[in-house]
Amino acid sequence: MKNNKEASIFTYTSLFRENIKLDINDQMLFTNFFKDLKVVNFNSEMITFYLNLSDNILDKTRSFFDDNISKAIKEIFGKPLVYKLVNKLEDSPENLKSTNENQTQGIEKPLSTPTKRKNSFSSFDKNYSFKTYVQSDFNKETINACKLLINNEFKMTPIYIQASSGFGKTHLLNAIGNEFIKNGKTAFYINPSVFSRDIATYLQENNQNKISKLLNYYCEVDLLMFDDIQVFGNGQKKATIQFIFQIIDHRIQKEKPTLFASEGPIQSLKSLFDNRIITRLSSGFITQIKPPNKDDFYKLLNFFLEKEDPLLKNISKESKNFIIRNYCSNVRNISAAVKRIGYYKKDIIDSNYSDVVVENSFKDLVKDxxxxxxxxxxxxxxxxxxxxxxxxxxxxxxxxxxxxxxxxxxxxxxxxxxxxxxxxxxxxxxxxxxxxxxxxxxxxxxxxxxxxxxxxxxxxxxxxx
CATH class of the missing domain: 1.10.1750.10 (DnaA protein, C-terminal DNA-binding domain)
Incomplete structure (x- = not known):
């Protein structure tokens, strides 16, 4: 059992390094923070990572990269898990002899073949919906196009969505998938790192029956969504790209809705893919979730404040300006700031000097x-x-x-x-x-x-x- 456990740890370490490296897409950030990442323990509820960092930098890593780590866990294990970051190896494989075999039974294996019954209805986070997705000028065009697609009123396919990290792309894709499923249709979300690994395995096995079934599934599902399409162009993935081209070509011919999301415009993909794929991506509807402006951030902030507690929406304009001034780099940061305010909401609501309380709630995080x-x-x-x-x-x-x-x-x-x-x-x-x-x-x-x-x-x- 020890060898199996150590082999799993080695495999998961490689998968997490690859996933996080692709997600943050910055060699300097990866080298400074995740170069020495190791999975040292896992079970059905929790995973422990070792990072060779000081206590101070470890805390900053936990804060700054929480979304990246949580996303990687969900993509690799198929579900959210609690995680712990350590910089000492108390939980190293040598100390795992007492780990019970049953501990790993709840974890999905990384390699899985999609089936209509299982994956089409379990790939999307039920907490993400259009009711909780703020519409403003920066994302209005994209949302309207996606709603028309859901109602079968939009025939311009494929749809290409450009959106920088932290601007609500993941929320939107999950909301679309949930709506399709609610309407009795099938939908599937493709994560590039998991998809590339799985397809590479099938191609290496050269099992034409499995490959044919997989191709047929992706071609026939009612809605197929490719996230971070640019990732497929990194490295030598000619066979994988050919497989993707077959899917795209078939779905366009059958007029089946296909959605592609990327952090850059289609023009930025020209150096990564051949002209056949670029032409087909360009043949549909191209839209962008733009960076929010100050008015958009006010709308987002008011939404999140009201969602946290309706009384918090009444905090002063000065307090709102303080939050936007320090947390307006993206939607994700505004949401995180409001959660912090929610922790102090009783003090804020009860105080006659709420501006001071709001600023003090961030005093350990933000410099003047x-x-x-x-x-x-x-x-x-x-x-x-x-x-x-x-x-x-x-x-x-x-x-x-x-x-x-x-x-x-x-x-x-x-x-x-x-x-x-x-x-x-x-x-x-x-x-x-x-x-x-x-x-x-x-x-x-x-x-x-x-x-x-x-x-x-x-x-x-x-x-x-």
């Missing part, structure tokens, strides 16, 4: 903007990229140094009330260099991994030590 200086920002960027400060403000044109320099410029521009000329003086550059740096990373094909790093650095800069 007045304490943020260009030097602090450059120092944080320097530590993240492991590049000396003098190089960042210097004249080197090495690619990695230029990226760090541009990162510091953009963060200073976003958070400090400095003119382009003032920022230029910090880096001994003219204002046109600052403008070019900002424009460069506004281009969709350039911004994915950069924005992941930007999001993390913003968290670091505004969190207290």
């Amino acid at each position: 903007k007045e304490s943020i200086t260009p030097d602090l920002i450059i120092e944080t960027v320097s530590k993240y990229y492991k590049i000396p400060k003098k190089e960042i403000i210097g004249a080197s044109r090495k690619k990695e140094i230029v990226v760090a320099r541009h990162m510091a410029m953009i963060i200073i521009r976003n958070h400090l009330e400095l003119s382009l000329e003032e920022i230029g003086k910090i880096f001994n550059k003219d204002h046109s260099t600052i403008i070019n740096a900002i424009k460069k990373y506004d281009e969709p094909e350039n911004n994915k991994s950069f924005k992941n790093a930007l999001s993390f650095l913003n968290e670091e800069i505004f969190k207290l030590n």
Whole structure:
């Protein structure tokens, strides 16, 4: 039993590293936090991960990457599990001799063949629905198209949805799947890392009967959804891509609804897929969940506050501005901020000084903007990229140094009330260099991994030590 357990731990460690690496899509983040990740114990209720990090960084990892870790657990085990992060190996395989065989019976094996009865009706989170999905200008077009699809009033298929991480894509896909099932239809959600692994196994086995059954299922299901389609273009997956092409081509010919979601526009896929797939993805309806503006964030904040407790919606405009100013990078962060307020809601509702209570509830998490200086920002960027400060403000044109320099410029521009000329003086550059740096990373094909790093650095800069 020990060998089986150790083999499972080795397999799950590899799967989690691959899944998280693909999900965060940033080599620097992965190397700094998850390079040494190991699964050290698991059962039907809980999984324990080892990370070679200090206590302080381990806490930040738990906070910042909770969604990524939880998502990976659900995708690999087929259901949510409680997880624990440790930086000492008390739970190493050598200490697992007493683990009962029954402990692993509740965990689904990673490899499974979809069946209409099981997977079509169990792949979606029942907590995600359109009733709990906020509609505003930034996502209105996408929601309307999906509702027409659900009501069989939208014949323009496939649908391609572009949405950055944290803007509600996962919620939307689950809501669509739940509505299809409610209407007595079948729907299936394809996760790229799990799908690629399973298809590779079938192709290696060269079991044509299994492959044929699988292809037929994906072709005939009423709704098929591919999440993070861009992931299939990474690495050498020619056979998998050919399998996907057969599915897409068949479903288009039969006019069966197929939905694709990606963090970038179709143009960004041209370097990953051949023209046959690009042409077919472009033949349907293309829509985007755009970054919310300030009005959208107010609407989102009011929704989440009312959902938490109707009385919280009455907090002052100053308190709402404080939350949006510090948590407006995406929808997920706003939701997390409201949950924190919910913890202190009795103090907030009962107090005559609710603004003070709201700000104090975040005092251990958020720095006051007045304490943020260009030097602090450059120092944080320097530590993240492991590049000396003098190089960042210097004249080197090495690619990695230029990226760090541009990162510091953009963060200073976003958070400090400095003119382009003032920022230029910090880096001994003219204002046109600052403008070019900002424009460069506004281009969709350039911004994915950069924005992941930007999001993390913003968290670091505004969190207290």
